[in-house]
Amino acid sequence: MAQILDIKELKKKAVGIRKDVLKMLTMAGSGHTGGSLSIVEILIVLYYREMRNDPKAPKWPGRDRFLLSKGHACPALYAVLAEKGYFNKEDLWGLRKLGSKLQGHPQIGLAGIEISSGSLGQGLSIANGMALAARLDKSDTRIYCLMGDGETNEGQVWEAAMTASHYKLDSLCAIIDYNKLQIDGFCCEVKDMGAYLDKWKDFGWNVIETDGHDIEKLINAFDKAKTVKGIPTVIVAHTIKGKGVSFVENKVEWHGIAPKKEEYEKAVKELDEELKKI
Amino acid sequence: MSETKYKMIPTRDGFGHGLVELGKVNKDVVVLSADLTESTRANWFKKEFPDRFFGLGVAEQDMIGVAAGFALMGKTPFACTFGVFASGRAWDQIRVSVAYMNLNVKIVGTHGGISVGPDGATHQALEEISLMRILPNMTMIVPCDALEAKKATISAANHKGPVYIRLGRSGAPVITKEEDVFKIGKASLLKDGKDVTIFACGTMVYESLMACETLSKEGINARLINMHTPKPIDKDCIIKAAKETGAVVTAEEHTIAGGLGSAISEVLAENCPVPIKFVGVRDKFGQSGEPEELFEYFGLKAKNIVQAAKDAIAMKR
Ligand SMILES: Cc1ncc(C[n+]2csc(CCOP(=O)(O)OP(=O)(O)O)c2C)c(N)n1
Ligand SMILES: [Mg+2]
Numbered sequence: 001m002a003q004i005l006d007i008k009e010l011k012k013k014a015v016g017i018r019k020d021v022l023k024m025l026t027m028a029g030s031g032h033t034g035g036s037l038s039i040v041e042i043l044i045v046l047y048y049r050e051m052r053n054d055p056k057a058p059k060w061p062g063r064d065r066f067l068l069s070k071g072h073a074c075p076a077l078y079a080v081l082a083e084k085g086y087f088n089k090e091d092l093w094g095l096r097k098l099g100s101k102l103q104g105h106p107q108i109g110l111a112g113i114e115i116s117s118g119s120l121g122q123g124l125s126i127a128n129g130m131a132l133a134a135r136l137d138k139s140d141t142r143i144y145c146l147m148g149d150g151e152t153n154e155g156q157v158w159e160a161a162m163t164a165s166h167y168k169l170d171s172l173c174a175i176i177d178y179n180k181l182q183i184d185g186f187c188c189e190v191k192d193m194g195a196y197l198d199k200w201k202d203f204g205w206n207v208i209e210t211d212g213h214d215i216e217k218l219i220n221a222f223d224k225a226k227t228v229k230g231i232p233t234v235i236v237a238h239t240i241k242g243k244g245v246s247f248v249e250n251k252v253e254w255h256g257i258a259p260k261k262e263e264y265e266k267a268v269k270e271l272d273e274e275l276k277k278i
Numbered sequence: 279m280s281e282t283k284y285k286m287i288p289t290r291d292g293f294g295h296g297l298v299e300l301g302k303v304n305k306d307v308v309v310l311s312a313d314l315t316e317s318t319r320a321n322w323f324k325k326e327f328p329d330r331f332f333g334l335g336v337a338e339q340d341m342i343g344v345a346a347g348f349a350l351m352g353k354t355p356f357a358c359t360f361g362v363f364a365s366g367r368a369w370d371q372i373r374v375s376v377a378y379m380n381l382n383v384k385i386v387g388t389h390g391g392i393s394v395g396p397d398g399a400t401h402q403a404l405e406e407i408s409l410m411r412i413l414p415n416m417t418m419i420v421p422c423d424a425l426e427a428k429k430a431t432i433s434a435a436n437h438k439g440p441v442y443i444r445l446g447r448s449g450a451p452v453i454t455k456e457e458d459v460f461k462i463g464k465a466s467l468l469k470d471g472k473d474v475t476i477f478a479c480g481t482m483v484y485e486s487l488m489a490c491e492t493l494s495k496e497g498i499n500a501r502l503i504n505m506h507t508p509k510p511i512d513k514d515c516i517i518k519a520a521k522e523t524g525a526v527v528t529a530e531e532h533t534i535a536g537g538l539g540s541a542i543s544e545v546l547a548e549n550c551p552v553p554i555k556f557v558g559v560r561d562k563f564g565q566s567g568e569p570e571e572l573f574e575y576f577g578l579k580a581k582n583i584v585q586a587a588k589d590a591i592a593m594k595r
Contacts, residue, residue, distance in 0.1 A: 123343075129343065163335075
């Protein structure tokens with residue numbers, strides 16, 4: 001069941017998760033650093049404050065579902081799941097290795113992983129199906145789906161956005177990791193999506209804009225989303241790609257690479273400093 | 279297919295009836311459609327069970343994802359649209375959101391093949407067998423008539439895992455009987471013979487039946503096997519037939535690249551190489567016309583199967 005920790009503890013957790021993510025990626029020698037670091041607080045708030053879940057019963061039917069549509073950021077999700085006790089923390093260090101359940105992109109079969117993903121743009125449709133099924137079963141299960149901003153270039157996302165509003169799926173809460181970067185550069189330069197929040201509004205969604213690294217603000221946003229009836233909610237969370245490591249932050253080249261050993265050590269030093277300040 | 283003693287019913291109708299029957303006994307069955315509810319016969323289910331029908335608009339990729347979501351929550355979704363859109367437009371969604379997760383999603387593609395007729399190439403799916411059978415975990419069924427389509431629909435719901443059912447638009451002769459057993463993955467022998475084996479699926483089973491009559495008049499005793507499940511393919515049946523008859527013909531209303539003929543020749547090449555001839559569409563898109571004219575134009579008539587059988591037999595040493 002939801003474990004309630006105070007804000008300070010959650011902030012400390014976030015630092016710990018970032019360290020785990022960097023260690024996993026460094027040991028794997030490949031993977032997506034930037035987009036993993038940008039979603040840490042979102043995951044922490046979901047798993048420690050918002051969602052009904054039970055690591056000891058990962059398939060409990062009444063649980064809330066979290067779908068990581070931007071599958072490439074799975075190191076952060078794996079780290080949070082291990083921290084929650086879904087599986088052994090030792091497993092984290094096998095990321096991307098032959099035979100590991102911690103695949104380079106998430107695959108169901110690992111405790112806590114609700115969908116296989118990695119081909120961008122597919123999660124929100126699955127979330128729609130889950131929300132419709134929950135409604136048929138008269139269950140109050142909530143469905144959360146995290147997407148990248150670049151990911152929302154995909155047409156399927158907007159097909160899904162229309163489905164969610166048409167069916168008034170208020171048990172559905174989408175989250176956008178609004179870090180303004182994708183692979184080829186800044187989102188606005190790769191493909192300018194214009195008035196981004198208005199797009200979601202025009203597609204019939206309740207839009208909440210917040211700071212994706214501010215735990216208190218995130219909690220408020222998720223709490224507010226729960227109270228909105230009759231339409232789906234999207235939380236557009238302003239984030240910094242690579243958050244927490246100075247030389248990774250907001251650097252397009254850090255999208256799909258892992259830290260080298262020296263970089264890892266430098267990063268951990270920075271994060272330990274951060275921890276002292278909390 | 280002009281003059282025939284058989285009743286003419288489109289396979290999509292058999293599916294529609296099967297779905298309604300399923301709806302009555304299986305509360306977990308839900309039906310999705312991408313703005314082709316009447317054409318796919320999903321409307322019959324919708325009328326009976328409106329609460330378990332979900333229209334997604336013209337959005338096939340979203341529909342497949344929604345189906346995956348339903349399956350993850352324990353439902354048995356049937357996602358219905360035309361074959362071209364079901365198999366092609368949403369292929370990556372089927373690959374990742376359905377097959378990779380091995381979900382209990384049933385994909386129903388009506389309007390398979392050139393028997394679609396006047397709508398032309400964009401609406402005549404000729405690639406579904408190839409596109410679906412290359413996906414791990416996927417089961418692919420091509421019923422030969424409406425009765426078999428109904429049985430396939432019910433079997434698909436009872437089968438755990440992804441299934442694609444390929445159906446036709448136009449009336450097709452009902453050649454199977456109510457009492458015939460349909461089992462996914464188990465080919466059915468329609469006529470025994472020793473000179474050559476014809477493996478066919480869908481509409482081509484009827485053409486092959488006609489071909490067998492002609493061949494028999496000419497003293498050639500052909501075996502006819504209805505390969506309603508191109509995947510998982512009935513290997514034992516194929517190897518046995520090849521050993522016993524020494525020559526093979528495959529017949530499909532589909533491209534021969536990667537289709538039923540390819541699936542069968544993969545089995546034969548590794549286990550029992552024998553002369554083989556393919557009847558199917560050869561590296562071409564479809565076009566407008568009446569189904570009958572198109573079968574003639576693309577060489578998918580009984581007479582083409584007869585010729586292929588003779589050619590295959592001639593290649594025996
Ligand atoms: C369908 C698809 N196309 C391309 C890719 C390759 N890819 C991986 S991440 C990415 C950029 C995603 O940008 P964004 O969603 O903003 O992710 P983030 O910035 O959070 O890492 C791309 C194009 C993919 N995984 N899936
Ligand atoms: Mg981004």
